[in-house]
Amino acid sequence: MSTEPSQAVAAPAQRWRSYGPLTLHPILQHAMEAFNEHGYHGTSVREIAGRVGVTVPALYYHYENKQALLSTLLETSMRDVLDRCRAAAEEAGDDPLPRFSGMVESIVLYMAHRKGLAFLDTEIRSLEPANRARYVALRDYLEHMLLDTVQAGIRQGTFTTPIPADAVRAVLIMCQGVANWYRESGSLTAEEVAERHVLLSLGTVGYRGAFSGEAVPAPRPRGATRRRQA
Amino acid sequence: MSTEPSQAVAAPAQRWRSYGPLTLHPILQHAMEAFNEHGYHGTSVREIAGRVGVTVPALYYHYENKQALLSTLLETSMRDVLDRCRAAAEEAGDDPLPRFSGMVESIVLYMAHRKGLAFLDTEIRSLEPANRARYVALRDYLEHMLLDTVQAGIRQGTFTTPIPADAVRAVLIMCQGVANWYRESGSLTAEEVAERHVLLSLGTVGYRGAFSGEAVPAPRPRGATRRRQA
DNA sequence: GGGGACTTACTGAGCGTTCACTAAACAACG
DNA sequence: CGTTGTTTAGTGAACGCTCAGTAAGTCCCC
Numbered sequence: 001m002s003t004e005p006s007q008a009v010a011a012p013a014q015r016w017r018s019y020g021p022l023t024l025h026p027i028l029q030h031a032m033e034a035f036n037e038h039g040y041h042g043t044s045v046r047e048i049a050g051r052v053g054v055t056v057p058a059l060y061y062h063y064e065n066k067q068a069l070l071s072t073l074l075e076t077s078m079r080d081v082l083d084r085c086r087a088a089a090e091e092a093g094d095d096p097l098p099r100f101s102g103m104v105e106s107i108v109l110y111m112a113h114r115k116g117l118a119f120l121d122t123e124i125r126s127l128e129p130a131n132r133a134r135y136v137a138l139r140d141y142l143e144h145m146l147l148d149t150v151q152a153g154i155r156q157g158t159f160t161t162p163i164p165a166d167a168v169r170a171v172l173i174m175c176q177g178v179a180n181w182y183r184e185s186g187s188l189t190a191e192e193v194a195e196r197h198v199l200l201s202l203g204t205v206g207y208r209g210a211f212s213g214e215a216v217p218a219p220r221p222r223g224a225t226r227r228r229q230a
Numbered sequence: 231m232s233t234e235p236s237q238a239v240a241a242p243a244q245r246w247r248s249y250g251p252l253t254l255h256p257i258l259q260h261a262m263e264a265f266n267e268h269g270y271h272g273t274s275v276r277e278i279a280g281r282v283g284v285t286v287p288a289l290y291y292h293y294e295n296k297q298a299l300l301s302t303l304l305e306t307s308m309r310d311v312l313d314r315c316r317a318a319a320e321e322a323g324d325d326p327l328p329r330f331s332g333m334v335e336s337i338v339l340y341m342a343h344r345k346g347l348a349f350l351d352t353e354i355r356s357l358e359p360a361n362r363a364r365y366v367a368l369r370d371y372l373e374h375m376l377l378d379t380v381q382a383g384i385r386q387g388t389f390t391t392p393i394p395a396d397a398v399r400a401v402l403i404m405c406q407g408v409a410n411w412y413r414e415s416g417s418l419t420a421e422e423v424a425e426r427h428v429l430l431s432l433g434t435v436g437y438r439g440a441f442s443g444e445a446v447p448a449p450r451p452r453g454a455t456r457r458r459q460a
Numbered sequence: 461g462g463g464g465a466c467t468t469a470c471t472g473a474g475c476g477t478t479c480a481c482t483a484a485a486c487a488a489c490g
Numbered sequence: 491c492g493t494t495g496t497t498t499a500g501t502g503a504a505c506g507c508t509c510a511g512t513a514a515g516t517c518c519c520c
Contacts, residue, residue, distance in 0.1 A: 039355060041271035045476060057478080058500050066476070122352055125269060160441040161433065163426050170430050173407035174400040181399065196393050200400050203391065203433045203440075211390040211436040275510060288466055290511070 016084035016091070016106050019113040019190075026052050027062055028076075031069040036119050040070055040126035070123060071131040077117035078138040081110045085142060089149070096153030097207070101198045103146055104175065108197045111178035112190030118179035143172060150205050160206035171201045246314035246321070246336050249343040249420075256282050257292055258306075261299040266349050270300055270356035300353060301361040307347035308368040311340045315372060319379070326383030327437070331428045333376055334405065338427040341408035342420030348409035373402060380435050390436035401431045 024032065030051035034043040045066050049056045063069050088106035092099040111118045124132055147168045153159035161167045175197060182193060202210035254262065260281035264273040275296050279286045293299050318336035322329040341348045354362055377398045383389035391397045405427060412423060432440035 037355075039269060039271055041269055042356065044474075046474085054499090055501060056476085057502090060477070061499060125267075126272065161430075162441065163429065166426050167430055167433075169411065170404040170407070170427070173404050173410075174434075177400070177403035177407075180403075196396050197400070199393065200391075200397055200434050203397075203436050204404075204430050206433055206441040210433075211392065274508075276508080284465095285467060286510085287468090287512075291465065296510070 014091075016087035017109065019109070022114065022116070025062070027059060028069065028073055032073055032116050032120065035070065035073070035123060036116060040066075040123045067128055067131070070120070071127060071135075073117065074120055074124065074127065074131075074135050075138070077114065077120060078135055078142075080114070081107060081118070082138055082142055084110055085145065089145065094152075096149050096156055097158050100146070100149045100153060100159075100205070101202070103149065104171065104198050104201045105194045107142075107172075107175045108178055108194040109190055111175055112182045112193050115179050115182055115184075118176070121176060121179065143168060146172065153205070153207075158207060160208060161204070164205070167205045171204050174200065174204075244321075246317035247339065249339070252344065252346070254306075255292070257289060258299065258303055262303055262346050262350065265300065265303070265353060266346060270296075270353045297358055297361070300350070301357060301365075303347065304350055304354065304357065304361075304365050305368070307344065307350060308365055308372075310344070311337060311348070312368055312372055314340055315375065319375065324382075326379050326386055327388050330376070330379045330383060330389075330435070331432070333379065334401065334428050334431045335424045337372075337402075337405045338408055338424040339420055341405055342412045342423050345409050345412055345414075348406070351406060351409065373398060376402065383435070383437075388437060390438060391434070394435070397435045401434050404430065404434075 022029070027048070031043075031048045034048050034051060037043075038047075045056055045059055048069070049059050052059070059069075063072070084106045085103050088102040089099055092102035124135060127135060147165060150159055150161070150164045150168055154161070154164060178193060178197065182190070188196075199210060252259070257278070261273075261278045264278050264281060267273075268277075275286055275289055278299070279289050282289070289299075293302070314336045315333050318332040319329055322332035354365060357365060377395060380389055380391070380394045380398055384391070384394060408423060408427065412420070418426075429440060
């Protein structure tokens with residue numbers, strides 16, 4: 001275990017990169033796992049209760065119903081990725097290239113580090129209309145943030161895609177896809193996957209320098225880079 | 231506008247581009263629609279029967295069980311897209327650029343024209359292990375076809391991505407994503423969406439000419455190009 | 461009259477949810 | 491300190507309903 005630098009105000013600039021172990025109410029934690037294994041409709045409240053180690057009514061003491069479990073999980077997740085993406089964008093400043101790169105990196109890091117939550121995105125269909133509307137609004141906001149940056153890059157001449165809206169959608173879809181295939185036991189760390197997706201995304205938006213030498217021009221400070229052993 | 235060579239035997243070379251109305255056994259058709267609306271576990275056999283307009287046992291006369299409906303649908307779909315992609319690759323020949331472009335085009339055309347079937351991909355989780363294994367094997371085969379072509383393009387110097395396997399996965403994910411957001415009532419035809427995704431994909435695999443002038447170098451013959459009115 | 465394409469009528473199991481009730485912890489006060 | 495009132499976090503049993511699936515009978519056409 002690495003010794004955390006004891007600080008009063010905990011490095012605000014890098015907060016979007018740091019991922020501690022996921023701390024969720026045990027009920028949410030187990031609901032998340034069950035939903036990911038069998039889907040929302042494929043999971044019974046009895047199974048969730050069984051995983052938590054309590055009886056069914058105990059679930060209803062803490063959450064209104066099964067739907068509230070899914071809705072809470074999805075909204076928590078979307079708000080977290082949005083916050084981190086916003087933080088990454090702020091840190092990068094107004095220059096479209098590092099700004100776009102940082103946003104993509106933050107999103108992919110989330111998809112890998114919070115795979116369990118991110119993968120629940122496949123369950124939006126099971127949200128009741130009101131809950132779904134709130135979720136989709138957050139997701140659209142994320143898309144607009146990215147699109148604004150790509151369009152700025154086009155005006156500047158950095159990005160050359162003639163179809164920015166399609167490119168942004170494609171980028172978001174490929175980032176979201178990380179939550180589907182990424183395995184913690186795989187050969188790449190979350191950070192490496194993020195780096196690669198920055199590269200792929202830059203190609204998708206038509207950044208000319210994407211595949212020549214240094215793709216991400218701003219080297220990022222790293223304390224105690226984690227490396228996997230296998 | 232190029233003149234099509236008139237052929238008696240209904241253009242076999244273009245068969246991967248042509249999409250008639252989807253003809254499926256009514257039971258499969260309605261199962262597909264129900265699965266897409268509520269998911270596999272969210273759909274009851276009663277609902278499927280109700281949509282078809284028959285009683286529940288009539289379903290069991292034609293199909294072994296609910297799982298067989300999903301499995302049949304998914305495998306039919308995957309085989310169709312594979313066949314079309316293979317046909318597109320054959321038609322394009324060995325040159326990696328048109329070959330890759332044709333494959334991507336064929337896949338995206340499928341995702342848009344057969345959205346209902348393609349969208350079922352989200353339900354693989356609900357396949358029993360044996361059925362899932364068969365489906366995944368087909369999907370992996372498609373991925374390898376694309377990867378071979380991209381690697382050939384890299385050897386040739388046409389594609390420049392340093393991470394071809396990641397690029398191919400990303401391309402397939404963004405193609406699959408079309409089935410999620412494409413609407414027939416939208417502003418783009420399936421053909422236009424396919425064209426755009428060829429462009430995006432070329433950027434993703436690091437094709438340098440992707441965003442300068444003619445992106446898809448082989449102009450394709452088109453008889454009676456359909457245009458949407460809105 | 462024989463078989464294909466259904467129907468009616470039903471089963472046991474499981475679903476989300478709610479009921480009435482309680483053990484343990486805590487706060488306030490005489 | 492000991493009692494009382496209240497809150498937190500549960501329990502076991504059961505509700506009404508729906509689930510996937512089936513046994514046996516019926517219609518109809520070749």
